[in-house]
Amino acid sequence: MHKLLDYALKYAEKQHALQAEALAVKSEVLTLIIEKNDVKTIEHKRDQGLGVRVITKKFGKQYIGSAFTLNLNKKSIEEIIKNAIQSSRFRKIDFSNASFPISKTVQAIKDIYDAKIPVINPEQLMEVGKLIVESASIDEKINSINGHLTLISYWVYLANSLGLQAGYPATIYNVSIEAIAQSLNELYSGEEDYISRVFNEEKAYQTARAAALTALSQLNSKQIKGEVMDVILAPEATSELLMHTLCQEIKADMIQKNQSPLSGKINQDVSSNLVTIIDDGKVEGAVGSKPYDDEGTSTETKTIIEKGILKTYLYDAFSAAREGKKPSGNSLRQSSEIIRKYAVEPQAAPTNLIIKPGTENFESLVENVKKGIYVKNVIGAHTSNAVTGEFSVVALTAYKVENGEIKFPVKNAMIAGNILEFLKKINGVGKNQKQCQSLSIDSSIITPCIRVKEVAVSA
Amino acid sequence: MSLDLAEKAVDYALNFGAEYADVRVEKIKVTSIKYSQERFDVASSGLIFGVGVRALVNGAWGFAASSLIEDEEENYIKNASKLAVKAGKAASLQSKKETSITLLKPIKDEDKIVVKKDLGSISIKEKMEIPINLVEATKFNKKIVSASALYLDECGEKAVATSDGVKIINELSRIYFSVRAVAKEGEKLTSIHESEGFLSGFEVFDKIDLRKYAIKAAEKAVKMLEAKPAVKGRFKAILDPKIAGTFIHEAVGHACEADYIITNQSILCDKLGDQIASEQVTIYDDSTLSGGWGSSKYDDEGVPTKKRILIENGVLKEYILNRETAKKLGVQSNGGARAASYAHKPLVRMSNSYLSPKDFSFEELLETVKEGVYVKGSRGGQVDPAKGVFQFSAEEAFLISEGEIAEPLFDVSLSGSILETLKKIFAIGKDIEHHPGFCGKNSQFIPAGDGSPHIAVQEVIVGGKI
Numbered sequence: 001m002h003k004l005l006d007y008a009l010k011y012a013e014k015q016h017a018l019q020a021e022a023l024a025v026k027s028e029v030l031t032l033i034i035e036k037n038d039v040k041t042i043e044h045k046r047d048q049g050l051g052v053r054v055i056t057k058k059f060g061k062q063y064i065g066s067a068f069t070l071n072l073n074k075k076s077i078e079e080i081i082k083n084a085i086q087s088s089r090f091r092k093i094d095f096s097n098a099s100f101p102i103s104k105t106v107q108a109i110k111d112i113y114d115a116k117i118p119v120i121n122p123e124q125l126m127e128v129g130k131l132i133v134e135s136a137s138i139d140e141k142i143n144s145i146n147g148h149l150t151l152i153s154y155w156v157y158l159a160n161s162l163g164l165q166a167g168y169p170a171t172i173y174n175v176s177i178e179a180i181a182q183s184l185n186e187l188y189s190g191e192e193d194y195i196s197r198v199f200n201e202e203k204a205y206q207t208a209r210a211a212a213l214t215a216l217s218q219l220n221s222k223q224i225k226g227e228v229m230d231v232i233l234a235p236e237a238t239s240e241l242l243m244h245t246l247c248q249e250i251k252a253d254m255i256q257k258n259q260s261p262l263s264g265k266i267n268q269d270v271s272s273n274l275v276t277i278i279d280d281g282k283v284e285g286a287v288g289s290k291p292y293d294d295e296g297t298s299t300e301t302k303t304i305i306e307k308g309i310l311k312t313y314l315y316d317a318f319s320a321a322r323e324g325k326k327p328s329g330n331s332l333r334q335s336s337e338i339i340r341k342y343a344v345e346p347q348a349a350p351t352n353l354i355i356k357p358g359t360e361n362f363e364s365l366v367e368n369v370k371k372g373i374y375v376k377n378v379i380g381a382h383t384s385n386a387v388t389g390e391f392s393v394v395a396l397t398a399y400k401v402e403n404g405e406i407k408f409p410v411k412n413a414m415i416a417g418n419i420l421e422f423l424k425k426i427n428g429v430g431k432n433q434k435q436c437q438s439l440s441i442d443s444s445i446i447t448p449c450i451r452v453k454e455v456a457v458s459a
Numbered sequence: 460m461s462l463d464l465a466e467k468a469v470d471y472a473l474n475f476g477a478e479y480a481d482v483r484v485e486k487i488k489v490t491s492i493k494y495s496q497e498r499f500d501v502a503s504s505g506l507i508f509g510v511g512v513r514a515l516v517n518g519a520w521g522f523a524a525s526s527l528i529e530d531e532e533e534n535y536i537k538n539a540s541k542l543a544v545k546a547g548k549a550a551s552l553q554s555k556k557e558t559s560i561t562l563l564k565p566i567k568d569e570d571k572i573v574v575k576k577d578l579g580s581i582s583i584k585e586k587m588e589i590p591i592n593l594v595e596a597t598k599f600n601k602k603i604v605s606a607s608a609l610y611l612d613e614c615g616e617k618a619v620a621t622s623d624g625v626k627i628i629n630e631l632s633r634i635y636f637s638v639r640a641v642a643k644e645g646e647k648l649t650s651i652h653e654s655e656g657f658l659s660g661f662e663v664f665d666k667i668d669l670r671k672y673a674i675k676a677a678e679k680a681v682k683m684l685e686a687k688p689a690v691k692g693r694f695k696a697i698l699d700p701k702i703a704g705t706f707i708h709e710a711v712g713h714a715c716e717a718d719y720i721i722t723n724q725s726i727l728c729d730k731l732g733d734q735i736a737s738e739q740v741t742i743y744d745d746s747t748l749s750g751g752w753g754s755s756k757y758d759d760e761g762v763p764t765k766k767r768i769l770i771e772n773g774v775l776k777e778y779i780l781n782r783e784t785a786k787k788l789g790v791q792s793n794g795g796a797r798a799a800s801y802a803h804k805p806l807v808r809m810s811n812s813y814l815s816p817k818d819f820s821f822e823e824l825l826e827t828v829k830e831g832v833y834v835k836g837s838r839g840g841q842v843d844p845a846k847g848v849f850q851f852s853a854e855e856a857f858l859i860s861e862g863e864i865a866e867p868l869f870d871v872s873l874s875g876s877i878l879e880t881l882k883k884i885f886a887i888g889k890d891i892e893h894h895p896g897f898c899g900k901n902s903q904f905i906p907a908g909d910g911s912p913h914i915a916v917q918e919v920i921v922g923g924k925i
Contacts, residue, residue, distance in 0.1 A: 036722055038555045041520040042546035045802055046538070047509075048526050068505040070526035076506055083504045087583040090591075091499045122521075122549030130553045144722065187723075187845055257496045336902065339526075339802055345501050383839055383852075388648070394841060 001026065001048075002167070004072060005159040008052055012081050013161060017054040018062065020081075020161045021100045023294060024050045024072075027154035027338045028118060032129045034177075037137070037145050039129035042122045048072055051333065051342035052081055055098055056088045062098050063088035064318075068343045095322045103164040106298040111285040114198040117171040118153040125149065128204055136179050136208035139216055147177035147211070149204055152441070154338050156290070164296045171197055172287050172338070172441065175204045181215035188221065188409075190214025190397065191377055193236070195437050195444065197285045214376065214397060221409035224400055226458035230372030230427075231415060232365050232401070232451045235434035237378045239445035241391060242353065243438045245419040246277075247445070248386035250304055251348045252319035261389040261420055265310050271423030273308035274358060281329055281351035286435060288352035288443040292329065299329040299351055305423075316348040334440040341442070349440065355447040358429025365428050365451050367404040373413060373457060374399045374406060384419075392416040414458045427453045461486050462628050464527075464536055465620035468512050471540035473622055477514035477521075477547065479560060480540070480622045481760055484510045484527075485801040487615035487631065488579045494590035495607030504583050507615075510536055511801040512543040518556030521547025524802040560782035561792050563762060565624025570756040572630045574660025578614035581661045586610055589669065593638040596673030602681050604643040606673070611635045614660075617801075625761030632660050633906065635895055638673045642680035649683040649869070651676045651836065651854055656752045656895025656906065679836075683855055686869035689921055695831030695859075696919045697824050700892035702853055702873070703814060704909035705837040708898070710849045710877040711742055712812040712909075715769045715777075717784035717795070719807075719844055726847035726877060727775060735775045736881035739817055742770040744779055746794055746810035752895035752908035753810035757794070760805055764794035769812070773881075781807045799903035806900055813910030817887035824915050826862045827886050832921055833857040833864055834871060842877075850874040850922075872922045880916060888912035 005022040012020035031043040051068040065088025067080035128149060136145045152172040159165045175194045180187050192211040194203045233241070254260040262270060281299025283289050292298050295317050303311050315323075316331035332349040335341045366374065376397035384391035398410040428451030435446045461484040472480035486508050493501040511524040523542035527535050590608035597606040614632045619625060637654035653676040657663045698706065719725035727735070736742075746764030748754050758764050760782050768776045780788070781796035784807060796805035819827070836854025843849075856871035857864045893910035 038557070039550060039553050040558065041522060041804070042550045043522040043524075043804065044542040044546050045524045046526070046542070047524070047802070066501075066503040068503065069508075071506050071508040071529055072526075073529045073531075076508075076529065080504070080506060083583060087502045087504065087587070089584045090587045091502055094498070122546050123552065126549050126553040146722075257498075259496075343503075343505050345503055347500075380841055 001157045002159065002165060004050065004077065005157055007074060008050065008077050008081060009159060009161050011078055012052065012054050015081055015085055016056070017085060018057045019055040019100050021053045021295065022050060022159050023333070023342055024048065024157040025154055025338065025341045027152065029338060030120065030122065030125060030151045032125045032149045034129060034133060034145060034147050037133050039126055039133065042125065044122070045339060047339040049342040050077065052084050054081070054084045054088060056085055062093040064091050064093055066345050098318060098321055100160040100162060101164065101295050101297045101317050101327065102162045104298065106292045109282055109289055109291045112170045112197050112289050114171045116199045117151045117173065120151055120199065128201055132177065132204050132208045135205040136177060136212040138209060138212050141181045141183055141216060142179050142212050143182040144180040145177065145208065150174045151199065152338050158296050160296060166292060166296060168291050170290065173197070173199045175207045177208045177211040179211040179215040181219060183219050188215050188218035190218060193437065195287055195435055197287055218397060218409045221411040223412055223459050224410050228454050229457055230369045230451060230453050231455040231457065232369065232372065232374040232449055234376040234449055235436055235447045237375045238447045238450055239436035239438065240378050240381045241393065242445055244381040244384040245386060245389060245391055247350050247353060247438065249389065250313050252313040252315045253348060255313050256319060256322055259387050262310060266312070268310055269308050270310045270420060271305055271308045272426040274429050275305055275308055275423060275426055276303065276356040277305040278303050278354045278356065279314060279330065279350050279352065280354055283352050286352040286444050286446065288350070288438065290442070293331040294333045294346045295331040297327045297329045297331060302328055314348045314350060316346060319348050332440055332443065336439065336441055338441050350438065350443060352444045352446055353438065355429070357431045357433050357448045360428050360430055362430060362449060365430055365449055366401055366406060368428065369401045370403055372401045373410055374401055375415070389419040391419060412459060415455055417455060422452055425452045425454055426450050461616055461618035462620065462626060464510065464532055465618040466626065468510060468536045468540045469620045469622050471537050472512055472514045472544055475541055475544035477516055477544050477622070479515040480512060482510065482512050482620050483759060483798065483801045484618045485615065487613050489613045490583060490586055490611065492587055492590055492610040494594055496605060499587065502583065502587055509801040510539050511798070511804070512539045513804055514543040514547040515558060515560065516544060516547030517551035518558045519547055519550035519554035520558060521545065521550055522804045558783060559786050561785045562623045563625060566761065566763070567626040569628045570630060572632050572658065574632050574662065576661035578612050578632055578661055586612070589636055589664065592669050593636065593673045596670040597638065597640040597677040599674065600677055600681050602642045602644055602684060603640050603677050605641045606639060608638045609636060619757060619759065619761045621761045627757045627761055629755060629757060633658055634663060638676050640673070640677040640680045642684055644684045647684055649680045651679040651683065654895060658750060658754065679855055683867055683869060686867035689856060689868040689871040691922050693918050694921050695828045696916050697828055697831070697833045697859065698914050698916060699835040700911045700913060701894055702834050702837045702851060703911035703914045704894055705851055706849065707742055707814050707911055708809065708812050708907065708909035709842045711769065711881070712744060712809045713842065714844045714877065715779050716807045717778040717780045717788065720778055721784055721787055724845045726844065730775050733775055734773050735878060736770055736773040737884050738773045739887050740770055740773050740881060740884055741815040742812065743767060743815065744769055744809050744812040748811045751811035751893065752906055755810070758796045759798045760792065760796040762792045762794040762796065764810065767793050779807055779809060781805060797905050799905050803903050806903060808900065808905060809898065809907050811893065811908035811910065813891065813893060814887065814912065814914065816889045816891040816912040819886050819888045821888060821890065821913055824886055824888055824913055825859060825864070828859055828915050829862050831859045832868065832871070833859050834873060847877045848874070849877055874920045874922060880919065883917035884914050885917050886915040888914065
């Protein structure tokens with residue numbers, strides 16, 4: 001593959017590009033799909049593609065262009081390089097001396113590739129599928145089990161005209177199960193997910209069983225009346241909310257365009273002092289970990305919010321150069337499917353966004369709530385306004401908490417607010433973290449439960 | 460050439476042991492451009508070339524997809540067919556082996572699209588002027604503080620071949636653009652977007668006035684600066700073609716998708732032949748709509764598409780079907796299988812869903828409603844097709860007072876029960892509009908149009924922000 005990247009870079013030079021960058025991703029994805037208690041379909045996808053970027057120069061100004069192809073022959077590569085150069089004509093870079101990162105040796109990283117994943121075959125997967133259905137069939141009220149188990153192996157190859165030449169293999173294991181419980185004519189759904197870099201059969205069964213238990217725990221859920229109360233958010237709900245709000249608001253380009261409520265707030269209090277949030281691209285086994293980012297800058301660990309105080313934003317090479325800073329290893333070609341990673345232009349984004357664990361176990365988080373709800377999953381966070389920080393979500397799975405005890409399941413509760421006010425009202429952080437999928441398939445949010453006081457909950 | 464490859468893949472799949480196979484080969488050029496704050500966030504084009512093979516083996520599906528390389532296609536095609544059959548065989552080991560499909564008589568056809576300016580030969584530089592022009596055209600009013608615009612296109616061909624003798628080439632040429640204007644006064648921010656889509660070549664820009672869309676968005680955003688908070692409660696309402704179209708698509712169309720019917724996830728299960736809406740209501744999902752954003756002559760299983768009558772004079776008539784759900788329900792597929800790309804397997808999807816117009820003019824609707832709210836545009840929302848409830852947030856809203864449009868309202872959301880709302884539609888306008896959109900299902904996003912005239916509803920629940 002590096003031969004092809006090299007060909008692309010040479011051809012770009014021939015076409016008078018000042019600099020060029022080529023990133024290829026080769027991937028293999030095996031998915032088992034469960035519908036209505038039946039392991040119905042297996043999908044097997046193989047894909048390869050190349051994304052190129054060029055920096056061109058005209059009358060002393062620099063321009064940037066981009067294009068991609070799946071058709072990895074020389075003719076097609078030449079065509080997209082011409083297209084990338086075309087696309088640069090109108091796209092002036094608004095600062096001087098823009099450059100792709102200069103080659104450096106980077107430290108290898110542990111446990112992002114599980115050699116078992118590429119060799120698991122469809123027959124073995126079917127056995128697991130059968131046991132997933134059995135694991136969730138724990139009660140006659142469970143009438144439907146749906147979901148998927150996905151095994152991804154991929155190889156990233158990256159080169160640029162400044163001498164960078166690098167590559168790494170990685171794997172992702174993802175199980176997502178929904179169980180539906182029926183009682184009389186009402187349906188109650190329970191969803192559980194598990195992601196990791198490493199295959200673990202047992203986790204699939206645990207996830208399935210947990211989904212069934214969640215569905216059963218929702219039986220006879222009741223509406224509650226709207227009022228201000230404490231809210232405990234499970235890691236799933238926390239990450240869903242953060243990926244559409246905070247994760248967008250800490251990107252340097254959003255700050256530079258004045259499109260983030262965190263603009264100008266470095267070294268200011270932006271959340272409760274119980275909150276420390278880091279971005280760490282080197283956590284062992286996390287799906288956002290990689291030796292270097294999608295431009296070739298080494299990933300690193302950085303503190304974004306330290307005990308409530310905003311410390312830094314996230315930078316790719318371009319947003320960093322605009323401020324005369326170093327990139328923070330956060331350039332990401334953000335795609336929900338690995339097979340289209342090379343097709344998306346890179347931008348600054350979290351790798352693994354981590355909320356540092358606090359001291360409280362789940363029981364003690366609940367114990368201190370007089371009146372509130374515990375929210376496991378939310379939907380609708382994608383409608384959040386990242387510019388203002390305002391959000392409004394529906395609690396898909398939630399439970400009423402009264403006088404320190406979980407009382408009954410709640411249906412159709414809505415939570416609305418502003419993410420910054422929300423962060424300031426956090427008055428409890430759990431100690432057990434869970435890794436959850438973030439917006440891009442190769443990024444994560446690792447968080448414990450959090451407790452937020454005085455939240456407007458409506459029915 | 461794509462069709463030859465697809466036919467070969469079908470043969471390979473049968474040789475490897477499939478009892479049925481369908482194959483899609485796509486060779487497409489795509490462009491995406493996003494422009495905001497005087498800067499291009501995205502300006503990229505791409506060449507997509509790939510195959511998707513679906514194989515039915517012993518009552519279970521195997522699906523394989525692969526990107527393709529020119530001059531080496533044969534090898535990749537063969538491998539994809541092998542993987543699909545292998546996956547199907549494995550699936551059948553544990554599966555209930557219940558999957559079967561309806562079969563067709565052989566068809567050979569080309570669905571050609573005639574364009575004057577081929578999107579594939581227009582340079583991206585020329586396309587980048589579209590979003591720039593859209594953004595520039597919003598700047599006639601000082602209250603407009605920012606604007607952004609999007610341009611997307613795709614062109615090329617998609618071949619479908621099946622083992623029951625379907626051989627089809629679908630030519631594609633599709634353009635979408637949108638503009639968003641943000642207005643500000645004091646602390647108050649409003650934002651409105653307008654979008655448009657065409658199945659056409661680049662010549663469409665010789666015919667339309669781009670500025671019209673930008674000016675409309677900007678004028679609306681400025682108007683909404685005067686809006687007062689919405690009063691919550693139950694109101695008579697007029698819905699404009701956009702939010703009515705969203706209601707038809709999200710609340711009715713999805714509930715008619717037969718996969719949800721079979722898995723008991725739709726409120727319209729077992730309701731064929733029932734009066735589920737007021738007699739005025741006739742709703743179609745029409746893949747054959749001329750120039751329709753979601754139109755195609757054949758679906759992604761090679762089935763000829765048609766105009767589906769979902770609801771006729773209030774009676775539920777038809778579900779949207781693919782080959783598999785049709786077989787389960789003992790009927791023929793009506794061509795409702797669509798896939799987001801060669802790398803995705805076809806699902807039951809809408810094409811162009813719309814409410815059929817009647818005879819009320821807008822003034823007559825206002826007169827009939829007299830006191831209530833006029834709700835326009837949609838910012839999205841949520842529908843639970845199993846529980847039958849919906850909630851949409853509007854872009855614009857006005858009070859209706861004494862049969863006239865009065866003051867603007869902000870943060871208006873509509874909610875209610877789908878079935879109750881369908882029964883409460885009491886007057887339907889004659890002014891149908893169709894709008895392009897992208898519909899998501901199981902993470903597959905496809906172009907789907909929705910349409911409606913203005914409609915009057917006896918009662919909706921108006922709430923604040925959702």
